[in-house]
Amino acid sequence: MIARAGLKGWMLGGLVLIALISGGASPLARRLTAAALPDLSSSAAAVPAEFTFTGETTQGGWIRGKVPAGTRSLRLDATEVPFGADGSFFVAFDRDAPPGATLVARLDDGRAVTRALTVAPRAWQIENVNIARREGGPTEAFMALRQPELARIEAARAMRTDAQGWRQPFIWPVKGRISGRFGSQRVYRGEPGSFHSGMDITSGTSGTPFVAPADGVVILAATAPFTLEGNLLMIDHGMGLNSAFLHCSQILVREGDHVKQGQVIGRIGMTGRATGPHLHWSMKWRDARIDPILLTGPMS
Structure with a gap:
């Protein structure tokens, strides 16, 4: 015997099925069909069939976008690129990047979706100096100090955190x-x-405060000045994107701290190799050196 609720569902499904087969659906059947069949148009539109992105496709630039629906893996040329559960990704182009790059998404069904990118060249500020470079490299004594510092920087940049700052519009850490x-x-x-x-x-x-340009996790906070960078602070913004702040007079956060955009994280100084108080802000995505101003826009 069919229960009352089950009978009602069976009758509803039967009416819809009869209406669809006969092609002569009654007004009641048409109303039932509209109610019974899900509307997939909105969910389908939310997932792109191709790459979508915005950003600066230029040397030292970046793009942020979404992978095609059903993407299993993503590459930028030979580099494997992670992406979020919502399909969002971030990639960037080195200061000396070649004029072209290719995004390749491998789909669940085995197909590949590719997108060729044109990376525009930049007119860099070049100063020609009529003197020869100083002969000889760094001394053994200097390298004995420098190598452990470089190892710490490399280890910090290799860290992967849950930071989501890469999704945000960046702000200037300080105005000046x-x-x-x-x-x-x-x-x-x-x-x-x-x-x-x-x-x-x-x-x-020295002592002027500066803030986090985007959310992140502190991956290096020097407890003693580095030979060149002085008091060095590094923030991971996620997806391989990180910021470094050099020559600080004071660092106000510790390694492992989660910081929010706009939070005061340090004070400007002239520690390390610096001729005056200033903040050196550099950014990297993986091995690519990128231009901070292309993430913030001009300083207002």
């Missing part, structure tokens, strides 16, 4: 005069020197 721009470089009688890896911001005197 930009005294050094990302990507600028000196050329010594035709021999290129190292390019400037971040943005130098001069704001007041």
Whole structure:
């Protein structure tokens, strides 16, 4: 014997089925059909069939977007790229990135969706100097100090946290005069020197506070000054994106702390190799050096 609730459901399904087969559905059957069949249009529209993204496809730039529906894995050229449960991802392009890159999503059904990217070149600030570079590399004594520091920086950048700051529009950690721009470089009688890896911001005197440009987790907070960076603070924003703040006079957070965008995290100084108080802010995605101003926009 069919229970009353089961009988009601069976009769409802039968009416819908008869109406669909006969093609001559009554008004009642049409109403039942509309109620019984789910509307999939809104959920389907929320998941893209192709890549969608916004950002700056240029040297030192970045993009943030969503993978196609059904993506199992994602690559940027030869680099495996993680993405969130909602399909969101972040990738960036080095200061010296080549003119092209390719996103490849491998789908659950084995198909691949590709998107070719054109990476626009930048006109970097180049200063030609009519003197030769100083001969000889760093001394053994210096490298004895430097190697452990480089190992700590590399280990910090290799850390993966649950930070979600990569999803946010970034803000400036401090406002002031930009005294050094990302990507600028000196050329010594035709021999290129190292390019400037971040943005130098001069704001007041030592002790001026600066804030987190986005949410993150503290992955390095130097308890003693590094030879070049001085008091070094590093924040992971998630998905391989991180910020480094150099020459601090004081660090106000500890390793492992979760910080929020706009939270005061340190004070500007001139520790390490610096000629005056300023904040050097550099950013990296994986091994790619990127330009902070392309994440914040111009300073207002």
